[in-house]
Amino acid sequence: MATIFSKIIAGEIPSYKVAEDDKFYAFLDINPLVKGHTLVVPKREVDYIFDLEDDELAAMQIFAKKLALAIQKAFPCKKVGQAVIGLEVPHAHIHLIPIQKESDMLFSNPKLSFSNEEFAAIAAAIHKAWEENAD
Ligand code: 5GP
8 A cells, every 4th residue: 555655746645845856755744843844755665764775765865965955045044954763654754854953853842833825835935945956
């Protein structure tokens, strides 16, 4: 059975997409720790990130690097933190989290909630920076 992230990639479940190429799809985490919290997912359905092929993992990290630059451009922050957990959704993904301080990365923090309009505006801002950086 397809994972929830495969259904998102296929467009069967809506998401706030920020970037995509032939191998990877990036969208806003629906329960964000901070504004701009984004997930990077390989289109190939693999549960554990360290089961990806070497070239796939390298390409995913490069995609995440480019996206981190776009996130930081859209939402100025000290750094974009990266985390891999994967205990909730069995489809490999990287969390990219714009942070001002270490505690912004704590997954035990309460999650933020945004309206549809706010989520759409956040995704549009990151997507715009992603497109600009590609020029
Ligand atoms: P993890 O598997 O890394 O522990 O956590 C999965 C992450 O995916 C969580 O941060 C959760 O909020 C996010 N997530 C789970 N289901 C959905 C969904 O349907 N849509 C979106 N955008 N994010 C989701």
